[in-house]
Amino acid sequence: MKLLTKVLAVVLFSISLQAAAQNSDAVKMKTFIDVLMKKMTLDEKLGQLNLPGAGDIVTGQASNSDIGKKIREGKVGGLFNIKSVAKIKAVQKVAVEESRLKIPMIFGMDVIHGYQTTFPIPLGMSCIWDMNLVEKAARVAATEASADGICWTFSPMVDISRDPRWGRISEGNGEDAYLGSRIAAAMVKGYQGNDLSKNNTIMSCVKHYAMYGAAEAGRDYNTTDMSRVRMYNEYLPPYKAAVDAGVGSVMASFNEVDGIPATANKFLMTDVLRNQWGFKGFVVTDYTGINEMEAHGIGDLQQVSALALKAGVDMDMVGEGFLTTLKKSLEEKKVTQQQIDVACRLVLEAKYKLGLFEDPYKYCNEQRAATEIFTPANRKVAREIAGESFVLLKNNGGLLPLKKSATIALIGPLADAKENMPGTWSVATDFSTPISVLQGLKSAVGNQGKVLYAKGSNLDADSMIEERGTMFGKSLHRDRRPKEVILKEALDIASQADVVVAAVGESSEMSGESASRSDIGIPKLQQELLEALLKTGKPVVLVLFAGRPLTLTWENEHVPAILDVWFSGTEAGDAIADVLFGDVNPSGKLSTTFPQNIGQVPLYYNHKNTGRPLPEGQWFQKFRSNYLDVSNDPLYPFGYGLSYTSFSYSDITLSSKTIKGNQSITATVTVTNAGNRAGKEVVQLYTRDLVGSITRPVKELKGFQKITLAAGESKKVTFTISNADLKFYNSDLKYVAEPGDFKLFIGGNSRDVKEADFKYQL
Incomplete structure (x- = not known):
């Protein structure tokens, strides 16, 4: 007992030291930025909110380019889509040696699924179901990108999509919020590591916030409209998982939500992202996202720029609406100095966390560029x-x-x-x-x-x-x-x-x-x-x-x-x-989920029942929810995938039939490799809430384990289920676990499963 007490004391002391160090770092950062911002003019503050592309910069001409002129005048906070140590070093030199306040720039790029060593597209990556490998891929990408001068990636893209007509489904992690959340956290950790100030980590930007993957008709940039209950339960979790993992920045999506484009949506950018989730980083628009709100029909460039700033957007990608209109909006009292200062501070904080004030050239090491990119190991x-x-x-x-x-x-x-x-x-x-x-x-x-x-x-x-x-x-x-x-x-x-x-x-x-x-x-x-x-x-x-x-x-x-x-x-x-x-x-x-034909879209495993569900195993029954010409079944269900061997599952053994309060139970199956060669199997856990205060899905993924079995080998796989796994957002948007009857499913995909029943009691 004494030993346990000593160990606990050491752990608590270590935690307190870490907290004190973090608090000290935060105080140092605030003091530094306070001093810097007192020196900044309004134009220089607005310049930090400006993120143009690097279109006209070529090696040796950074200082003479149009962007070079703006950088010298303090009108650029960062650049994107510029690569190579030589180019980035030349541009950074203009910022830190030729501008008045010598504020370094941040350099971003679409490092989506690898840098020069390219990994599977994100949709393919999501089919691995191995978070260690997902994190490893992001780590390699961060190492290569940072070796070539990049310190910020517009990734991960975590938009849930259930409509394969939408082309950007390829960039995301599929249809499921739980799997998508796990991948989002793993990628943020892979990019940012444990210390963002290291020269081989880069700042992550989760996108596209929010619900971009639910665009009507599967047509890109299109309208999204859904209930808040669906938002919170089915589409928002992966973004929140990235925030919880410490993501440094968030990108606003192109679509509208509740009739308001996301780029001007205060509910998304402030109420949810900052007030509910506690996000401390900065928000950047997507490419010309502010300007495009004119076509949405909510105002001219000055109006939409002001709306974006007031909603909680901090950086304007390409459009220069912030740079060219916010000064006038401030004079007309359509925005406040405090709103501009908050946005400027958040951008400066990101640069501070990346260590750019300490060493603006920390990502410009020619030796790293020559030895760490597209290596045999990668x-x-x-x-x-x-x-x-x-x-x-x-x-x-x-x-x-x-x-x-x-x-x-x-x-x-x-x-x-x-x-x-x-x-x-x-x-x-x-x-x-x-x-x-x-x-x-x-x-x-x-x-x-x-x-x-x-x-x-x-x-x-x-x-x-x-x-x-x-x-x-x-x-x-x-x-x-x-x-x-x-x-x-x-x-x-x-x-x-x-x-x-x-x-x-x-x-x-x-x-x-x-x-x-x-x-x-x-x-x-x-x-x-x-x-x-x-x-x-x-x-x-x-x-x-x-x-x-x-x-x-x-x-x-x-x-x-x-x-x-x-x-x-x-x-x-x-x-x-x-x-x-x-x-x-x-x-x-x-x-x-793979549909049988396009008419079944959207088709996804965790749907809800109608009041007239088609009985399982049937194709058609009059006055039921079905089609005349095709069954309701997918061609290939969520979680499906074959092997060169085969796996069999035992029945489920529960440690108890009841979860009480904050207690938990375990569910165990024995998985056997019934074939003649070694193989890997993703063992998947699903639950169903049979009676809820709002309607609940027929299945929800709640856990998975990827295991390796030799030919003929058996292994017990155990999952722990607690009330945390049963929680959902109710009609009041409260995150609750409701008492009642549940089903539990374990199998190799969402369709072919073993079942067990349990209860949850408060």
């Missing part, structure tokens, strides 16, 4: 993570894994398309470096077998669609020959092979920003290619490239094996080969 991590992100959707007859001794016909417009492998928002990638599927397969096979290649078809029959889907240097090098000639070449290759690998689907820019689709199937020209390949009688493996859930009903019915590889980064080709040949056993699980 590429090895990227290859491992890519392989973990793939989801095996179908594998009839154990067609996969393939034998390296086989003759393989690799066919499809994505087969030799290295520029497309990194996917959307890979702005720092050198497109000469990614590994194509063709390169990866040839490297893996070596002299053991043969890899034959033909393109088979273009991406789409419409050249304009292909052009829109291959922007930013990601051309598929369109084949201008007649489609019959291109197809015949592929069929001739297929006739010589033991197996066909068809690399088809979307190109990298068919998803992402402003890449919404009204038809989310594989383009018709590629479907025709698949049909022709299947008619040869050769076994066909579909390697699917996609930035969203696709409608694959026909493919699922006819193609024996389907592996979804998303867009998996610079090491894509090698990682795909690893999985196709069984060197890596696929273990990815879907973070989004």
Whole structure:
């Protein structure tokens, strides 16, 4: 007992020392910024709120550029989309050596899923269900970006989306608030580390706040309208998780909420973000977000700039509304000096926390730039993570894994398309470096077998669609020959092979920003290619490239094996080969539901029942909530993903049938690898609140564990459930756990589960 008391005393003393140190740092920061702000003119304060792009800056001309002139005049707080130590050092030099107050600038970039070493697109990353790997990817990205002068990333993007028509679903973590929250926290920790003042950490910016992923009709930038109950329970949690993890900044979204654009929405930016969640960092707009409120119809540039500032926005990206109108609004008493000062202070605090006042050039180390970017070690991590992100959707007859001794016909417009492998928002990638599927397969096979290649078809029959889907240097090098000639070449290759690998689907820019689709199937020209390949009688493996859930009903019915590889980064080709040949056993699980057809959208696992639910297992019943022409079921449910082995689950054992007050219970299952090779399984825990003061979802993810089992091995997996796991926001927006009956589900996806019942009592 005495020993325990001593240990507790040491822990408490350590905590008190940390708290004292943090308080001391906060006092030092406040004192420093107080002194600085007393020296600043109004124009210089407004300058700190201005974030232009770095469009006209080239090496050696920073001082003479238009932006260079503004920096010298104290009219720029930071820049984004500028990279390389040489450029950033030159621009920073103007700020700290040629401006009056020598205030350093902050440099941001869209480091979304890696820097030069590119990882899977975020939607693919979310299918890993391993927070250690998610954090590791963000850590590598932060190390590389900071080595190249960047100290601020506009990531993570945590918008919940249940509409795969929306192109930016590729940038997020899927449809579930719990999984999205876990990933948000892991990414913030990966970027920012434990000490933001270190030169290998960067400030994170969670986006797009808020509800951007719920845009009507899946059309980008569109209106969002939902109840507060839905907001708090289903869409806001990942943003809050990022705030709780200490994220340094928040980006406002483009959409309106409650009829008010998010960029001017005081409820979001002040009431929720600051007053309810306690956020202490700064808020930046998205690209021209303030100016775009004019088109929304709530005022001219001066009016909307004032509205944004009063709502709680601190930094204006590109539009310069703050820079050019707030002085006049202050004179007209439409904004206050205090509002300007608060915004300026928050931007300066971010720079202080990054250590830029102490050393403005701390991210400008040429040695780091030469040795820490796109290293063999980083590429090895990227290859491992890519392989973990793939989801095996179908594998009839154990067609996969393939034998390296086989003759393989690799066919499809994505087969030799290295520029497309990194996917959307890979702005720092050198497109000469990614590994194509063709390169990866040839490297893996070596002299053991043969890899034959033909393109088979273009991406789409419409050249304009292909052009829109291959922007930013990601051309598929369109084949201008007649489609019959291109197809015949592929069929001739297929006739010589033991197996066909068809690399088809979307190109990298068919998803992402402003890449919404009204038809989310594989383009018709590629479907025709698949049909022709299947008619040869050769076994066909579909390697699917996609930035969203696709409608694959026909493919699922006819193609024996389907592996979804998303867009998996610079090491894509090698990682795909690893999985196709069984060197890596696929273990990815879907973070989004795949619909049977576009008419089912939005479709998600944690829906609510209607008053007339369709009985389970039925397709249609008159006067029930269903369709005439398709079942309510998804093609592939949330959490789904196959392996080259199989896993069986025992019944659930509960430590008690009742949770009382603040106590907890445990739920245990035994998971067995029933196959003949080692594999990983994501064991998923769901609950259902059977009776609530408001209607509750049919299932909610509450926990998961990714485990590794050798062939024949069994392992007990235990989850702890407390009243914290049962809480939700009620109609008064109070976060409560209500007493009553609950169901608990454990399984390998949201559909195929074991069940148990328990009660919660106050």
